[in-house]
Amino acid sequence: MSEEILINITPPETRVAVIENGVVQEIIIERTARRGLVGNIYKGKVCRVLPGMQAAFVDIGLERAAFLHASDIFTGDRQDSQQITELVREGGEIVVQVVKDPLGSKGARLTTNISIPSRYMVLVPQMQNIGVSQKIEDDTERARLRQILSAFAEESDIPGGFIARTAAEGAGEEALRYDMQYLQRLWRSIQERAAEARAVTVLHEDLPLGLRALRDLVGPEVERVRIDSRSTWEKARLFAHKFLPDSDAQIEYYPGERPIFDLYGVEDEIQKALRRTVELKSGGHLVIDQTEAMTTIDV
Template identity: 50%
Template sequence: MNQDILININPQETRVALVLQGAVQELHIERTLSRGLAGNIYLGKVVRVLPGMQSAFIDIGLERAAFLHVADIWEARSHDGQSNALTPIEKLLHDGQSLMVQVIKDPIGTKGARLATQVSIAGRMLVYLPQDKHIGISQRIANEAEREQLRSKLQSLLPPEENGGFIVRTMAEDASDSDLQMDVDYLRKTWAAIVGNTKSKPAPNLLHQDLNLAQRVLRDFVGEDTATILIDSRENFEMLKEFAAVYTPSLLPKLTHYKGERPLFELHGVEAEIARALGRRVDLKSGGYLIVDQTEAMATIDVNTGSFVNGRNFDDTIFKTNLEAAHAIARQLRLRNLGGIIILDFIDMENREHKTAVLAELNKALQRDRTKISVSGFSPLGLVEMTRKRTRESLAHILCETCPSCNGKGQVKTSRTVCYEILREVMREAKQFNPKEFRILASQDVVDLFLEEESQHLAMLGDFIQKPISLQVQTAFLQEQYDIILM
């Protein structure tokens, strides 16, 4: 199935949409002021070693110190296969020490970046591991004969004195010797520049920055099934052509400059898809729907039949809805970039064969996802538990912020609830102080309620405390906000 890649670029941000048969499958957004850090290599300085947690905080020049666990320290592991024990972190690091590190996970929420000391530099067909010595093959290449053939081909291209290791990516399956050699030369040259920077730059300092989003698209996203790559910026189209000419010449025929007057994302329905991806409800073609909720701890997806009643019987209706939902869930995970623990609540099914079929359909739909995923079967409660590796912020976290009205609760107190809180607060203040008058400052809805339905209660309170109570609308106040002024 052919896929199109749409790249919308302006000075403040780059947006990329992967479209398959007219449906948006993935959205990637990179803002100029907050480029992702994953893949960047830094010369950091150890700020604090925590033996009790077997971890350390590293200053890499960001607002928050980054986090390094002993399991992510290359030197802590045994590489001879004799032992799985890790060397204690206090024997490897000390405060003030300079250390080359790579970001493996961007800062998310209040957490700093996650680091590792094993460096990996990604090319189009290979990943270079300067500290390693073996040649690995992507797990997505399942055929053992093909794996051995690729390993032998790469080994024949490497000089005898080569110390680093490589991982062969799926892109290399049909690569020529010259393509592989170009990738090897590029990666070794990049590593030499990084090593040179460590000798000339003080810690903390950036040694190597990963490619920008548009360049990573050409490196990571484009495959044989990619039909066209549309770019709506003339300047960036020319820059990507130059990059492709050096790095991925085979992609040049697929690069196209979009010259239409109508915005590229609007023409292909991407803007509308973004708006839908920020909502809780996802409608299915059959009439069923999903409810997607994202919390700090996990994401949950609930499946409902809605108005779908086309099955032969109720069990058949449930089964068909769940099958359709499996594909929709896989797409929503990629589209929204949901990560971490994910709980799927399919409609309850009594038939074991139906459960097996739905699970198989879900796993099949998830195969197109490049992110590492682990799916368990149905739990005793009928839930499917899964994890999806989280390496960057979700779409909602990039585009949205906490609602100032509800502070993330998703609901606000009613005007009547706020009225009763104010009445209790006035009573409490009257017992402690003796002002001439109480003035209530509140939102328009709360004041309106005091003037109408709750006017009797307000008058009764005034008579009880024997003080006048006046009202004043504060247009800047949200519904839950109020103030009581003692005059």
């Protein structure tokens, strides 16, 4: 199976296409103006503590202070009944992660229980256990994943706990180990920034789509990744050199005058998918109608 990943960069949006044996399998689009904050990690400063609400407001550099409830503050002894005044103090520095974007007049919601995703798993640095997604129902597969993760974490002395995501089902041992090493390097770099940075600083932003595609989509079956933006290509090479060294040679810059999506027929596939009637491989089709109250799909 031959697989390629195409990354098209324009000012308003980034588009990624997965091509398998010459056929478009997946298209992902991220618009620049609509990037969220969920997953971002900050070194913030507690600006107000409210004992009556068991919460605190934290300045992380946004327009409004973010909200941190006592139940979202990780404590090693697991005493969830601790008072907010025992956990944080006004003016104190704290490392937090956004779990909910700001909405209307409300600020972002925070947690100190950091979690960092990769393609196959999630690293939870404060925890020490190994978990498997509940969506993986096969007992044999769950046991296999637990054995691989536990063995590698023990032999590598990797701090933190790991949760195997649904995508890990059927993944090879080498790919899983690769993911754990990537998360380990990333968490160490975040810790280094946190130790050096002043309060109200971004320590880690969830990757833009171009780099997320490298993290989540590149595997042994991918022959090459083609990027039509030189600046994004340079960032991708640096990212791969640091976190995905085995994929460094697969990343290519596409300087051609013809748009890369036209070259592979991706634009035609996008236009077909956006039509009112969408043809299916089985011979059937979908009819999509949008009204003010609802969107209907007739199969």
